[in-house]
Amino acid sequence: MTAQLQKATAPPAGRPGDPERPGATCTPYAPGAPPVTAAASPAPPHLLEACGITKTMGDKILLHEVSLTLDRGDLKVLIGPSGGGKSTLLQCIHFLNPPDGGDVFLDGESARDMSRMNICLFRREIGMIFQDFNLFDHLTARDNVAVALRRVKGWAKREAYDRAMAELDRVGLASRADLYPAQLSGGQKQRVSIARALAMDPKVMLLDEPTSALDPELIGEVLKVIQDLHEGGMTMLMVTHQVGFARHMTKEFLFMESGRITESGSPEELLRDGSGSRTSDFCSKLSEIQGG
Amino acid sequence: MDLVEYLKAALYILQGTGYTAALILGAMSLGFAIGLPIASLEIYGPRWIARILSLYVWFFRGIPILVLLFLVYFGIYSAIERIAMAHFGLRLELSPFSASLVALGLASGAYQSQIFRGAILSLPRGQFLAATALGFTARQAVFRVVIPQALRISIPAWSNEYSILLKDSAVAYMLGTLEIMARTKFMAAYTYKHIPFYVFAGLLYFTLTWLGVKGLKALERRTRIPGLGHEF
Numbered sequence A: 001m002t003a004q005l006q007k008a009t010a011p012p013a014g015r016p017g018d019p020e021r022p023g024a025t026c027t028p029y030a031p032g033a034p035p036v037t038a039a040a041s042p043a044p045p046h047l048l049e050a051c052g053i054t055k056t057m058g059d060k061i062l063l064h065e066v067s068l069t070l071d072r073g074d075l076k077v078l079i080g081p082s083g084g085g086k087s088t089l090l091q092c093i094h095f096l097n098p099p100d101g102g103d104v105f106l107d108g109e110s111a112r113d114m115s116r117m118n119i120c121l122f123r124r125e126i127g128m129i130f131q132d133f134n135l136f137d138h139l140t141a142r143d144n145v146a147v148a149l150r151r152v153k154g155w156a157k158r159e160a161y162d163r164a165m166a167e168l169d170r171v172g173l174a175s176r177a178d179l180y181p182a183q184l185s186g187g188q189k190q191r192v193s194i195a196r197a198l199a200m201d202p203k204v205m206l207l208d209e210p211t212s213a214l215d216p217e218l219i220g221e222v223l224k225v226i227q228d229l230h231e232g233g234m235t236m237l238m239v240t241h242q243v244g245f246a247r248h249m250t251k252e253f254l255f256m257e258s259g260r261i262t263e264s265g266s267p268e269e270l271l272r273d274g275s276g277s278r279t280s281d282f283c284s285k286l287s288e289i290q291g292g
Numbered sequence B: 001m002d003l004v005e006y007l008k009a010a011l012y013i014l015q016g017t018g019y020t021a022a023l024i025l026g027a028m029s030l031g032f033a034i035g036l037p038i039a040s041l042e043i044y045g046p047r048w049i050a051r052i053l054s055l056y057v058w059f060f061r062g063i064p065i066l067v068l069l070f071l072v073y074f075g076i077y078s079a080i081e082r083i084a085m086a087h088f089g090l091r092l093e094l095s096p097f098s099a100s101l102v103a104l105g106l107a108s109g110a111y112q113s114q115i116f117r118g119a120i121l122s123l124p125r126g127q128f129l130a131a132t133a134l135g136f137t138a139r140q141a142v143f144r145v146v147i148p149q150a151l152r153i154s155i156p157a158w159s160n161e162y163s164i165l166l167k168d169s170a171v172a173y174m175l176g177t178l179e180i181m182a183r184t185k186f187m188a189a190y191t192y193k194h195i196p197f198y199v200f201a202g203l204l205y206f207t208l209t210w211l212g213v214k215g216l217k218a219l220e221r222r223t224r225i226p227g228l229g230h231e232f
Helices: A086-093 A116-124 A141-151 A157-170 A186-198 A216-231 A243-249 A267-271 A278-290 B003-014 B016-044 B047-062 B065-088 B096-122 B125-133 B138-175 B180-191 B194-222
Strands: A048-057 A060-070 A075-079 A101-106 A126-129 A204-208 A235-239 A252-257 A260-265
Touching (some): A116 A126, A116 B125, A126 A186, A126 B125, A243 A278, A252 A278, A260 A267, A260 A278, B003 B016, B003 B180, B016 B047, B016 B096, B016 B194, B065 B096, B065 B138, B096 B138, B125 B138, B180 B194
């Protein structure tokens, strides 16, 4: 009995002759030509749409025309073996590491055509959570949250501090506001970094293995914050190995391997016993290691 | 030579301390102003700028300080004076002191740039990444996040640069700047009492090194990030 898997099919080879952008399938990229945006299509735009993202390093292809969409309130979970391109995909979607081919649309606006300044504006609409927190070591928790409000959004010090305290309170760390990152535990650091991203009022959050660098007993507090965010309606794309947590939270798993999304579907479909999916195989290996 | 004469001579040499101190403070500052942008641009700037800057570093680290001093004073300075005279009718007299300061500063800029470069490279790449992820421009990320941390890390290596520069500043006597070395040499030659005066000069350099290094240690303690690195 074979489960009906919604195999992610390779995008149609739209423009085989395009020498400049072999990876572009959604938006033909032609400098000078009027940009074709997703908004022009009849369907209402997804909140975030990544189209045919391609990334190469040297002659190694890290991402093969990866496409995905996020609608408001979605939580999608990217899983798969390391080296499969999950983190690279998040960084490409964020344009921290601009993709070589393909495009990202946020509310129908193409990131590819943006000027360098507008890319900074685009980035602040997307919150990024890193595996190793990347808090600014020389700033207190409060300043970590406030610094971008002040320097990027130009808020006054007082307003920024008020907002920072509100965000730290939301992740349960108001009492730690004056401590430096080196004085916080891993779980607290990750919660500060979530507060820092939230303070910018992002439309989407990208979470890159937010609990992988944490001691097992600290994972729960971070997952709790993520769950609260999800219940509050935040749109999120999360890379994680916490399959147990993820399968209860998400409606869609994306399995990524060798730079491609090879399987996608609901946890029930993919993880059902005997589904024979690569996802199910991978997850059972993970739970062997994690002890259930 | 009686005691009073010794004291007078010592006082005369001691007055050179002001010149020496001004020389190294000026050269350190100039080197800082040159070194920090070089380090930042070598790492975050466009490739072609980084190439040109590494040529600067290669040149000024490769040339003996004395040769540089003569090049600045007899080459650049006299050229400027000649041009000012010929084209603007100005009679410039650029001082040997400022030539020494410029030469030491240019060289120190090359050395300091590598101190800062090392410090920046020792920071996790995620710091810059996290800043740009929040919407900082590259320049903001460098100024607000990278440099404040890199400078703290640089202080121990910086105290090395201070000690070396302090002793390099002795070559300024070659142009007749009245700093410690010039005055010592003059007194020694004038009285034929070489040993006491050179020992005295040595003690002055020891003291200046000790004071500066102590000051930088204090700065290091004051700017230490709580919880990070070693307690001391």
